[in-house]
Amino acid sequence: MKTLKYIIAILFLTGSFLACTDQNDDESLEINPVEGLFKIYEISEADHTVEIYSEKSTLTVGYNEFAIRILDKASNIYITNAALTWMPMMHMESMSHSGPHSILKNVVDNTLYKGHIVFQMAGNDMEYWDLTLKYNFNGQEVTVTQKLSVDQPADGMKKTQVFTGADDVRYVLAFVNPKEPKVAINDFQAVLYKMQDMMTFPLVENYKITVDPRMTSMGNHSSPNNQDMVYNSITKMYEGKLSFTMTGYWRINMQLLNENGDVLKGEEVTENHPESSLYFELEF
Known part of the structure; x- marks a missing residue:
């Protein structure tokens, strides 16, 4: 009798497993790879x-x-x-x-x-x-x-910078994330390319981009816990942290430094110099 009970139990579990497997297979087939695009x-x-x-x-x-x-x-x-x-x-x-x-x-x-x-x-x-x-x-x-x-972006915010660095190289710096900024510490991503010729724009690796967000309408105050952007060889992007303490308009002041620490573009924000020439803009 016990043997019969075990056989029934095994059959029940096997049937349940196969049903779940079939359901999971059906769910995987229903995934739309372009959903949300x-x-x-x-x-x-x-x-x-x-x-x-x-x-x-x-x-x-x-x-x-x-x-x-x-x-x-x-x-x-x-x-x-x-x-x-x-x-x-x-x-x-x-x-x-x-x-x-x-x-x-x-x-x-x-x-x-x-x-x-x-x-x-x-x-x-x-x-x-x-x-x-x-x-x-x-x-x-x-x-x-x-x-x-x-x-042009509908919000009018500056999220792309095309400039010539102190090394006479033409660079293109573009904002990637956060797409939906929050009052919090946000993951910050950007891509950096240089112009080799009219047809060729290789990635720039292993530079550094300093980050200093300022709220210009509130005394140009900054925020704590920001992290400068460094190159991630896996994502092939520059990544750091952006700290926003309130909603509104933020100017993200930056400086681009090469591997030797030389500043190629941008200025440090001080009391006498309230903004950098290298920046992004966000408003949320």
Whole structure:
């Protein structure tokens, strides 16, 4: 009798485990890899469609995250391992140039590519950005180009700095996080690139960015427990801490220092010098 009870118990547990496994498999299949993103462009070719997503509904000057995938129209399945590469270009009236951008990383079962682009300037009626994509589809190399609309940030806050350092190198510094700042100690992230030529913008590693947030409308007071930004080789971003003691407008004064500690841009905030020429702006 005991043996029968054990067999029944084992069968019950096995059935419960299989039911949970099936449920978990169903849940994993239901995960949407682009949930929370905006589909900003769709490029339709004869046998496939390229979908371009962003974290924002509108591309703006500064740091923009992208996600891209390719749909096979015949099978209605997103293809894997497309070896996707990209190149953003700004077409001006007298010249053209690229902008800082990451490599595209293949994620989510190899069907989704993610990366970021830093747009240094907005487009207008005569000048515009476009994005060229190259990838493999059914064994063939395909190239497509999509014109992009890039606007100034709606809040008018300064979150991108393009400048020439004391070393005569052209730099692009762009704010990344916090996207939703709070009255607390916030994780602070930014990306730093330099201009090698009109088409090449390599990452700048192992520099340091000092951080001094000030509330200009409240006597230019600062806040405690801020941490200067240092380079993280895993995220490939500069990371530190921002302390906000109240809501309102904050000017984040910064200085860029090279590996030797030489100041390349920005000034220390003092009573006689209330702001740095290198800064970001936040209001919340």
